[in-house]
Amino acid sequence: DTAVSQTPKYLVTQMGNDKSIKCEQNLGHDTMYWYKQDSKKFLKIMFSYNNKELIINETVPNRFSPKSPDKAHLNLHINSLELGDSAVYFCASTQGTGGLRETQYFGPGTRLLVL
């Protein structure tokens, strides 16, 4: 009964390729997020969606494009992959709009390695 799931768990690809990471939550939550964790374990928000609507879009290259087909899914598509995109990408969700007191539930992460 995985609450927030991501596929794939590992992704190894060549520079210049296009790849997608999928996220699904079965918690009935309204808001979903993508975070990037770099090689030093630092976590930073990339995007968030509330009911399929983009509400946070941090300064990330426009090669990254989130897509939310419904409120249970938030996918991340990356064009023209670069070495610096190598990281662990975490999906998360909150029940409401992510207010101050809400707990975020994280997926297991997708480890992306660009060669």
Next chain:
Amino acid sequence: GDSVTQMEGPVTLSEEAFLTINCTYTATGYPSLFWYVQYPGEGLQLLLKATKADDKGSNKGFEATYRKETTSFHLEKGSVQVSDSAVYFCALSSSQAGTALIFGKGTTLSVSS
């Protein structure tokens, strides 16, 4: 802008030792504060949280008290176990951050038997 500062790791302890991981924050208004834990190869799990000043969050023997006067949320455990070895992240949620969490850089804890 809002930020979280954690003590640098790694922290290496023997089983049953006392643990403190320092966390201080900068935020406008009244943020909520969280500790998340990441076990090797896994995602982040909420360990505990506190949503207002003087609140104490606790879980699995870990505790942290929201101290507004010192803008701190230090994590403590009286007796660590090998199974506590993980990376610990302090985070805040504030009106300035919107709906996202702002994380500290994480502290790696290694406990040996």
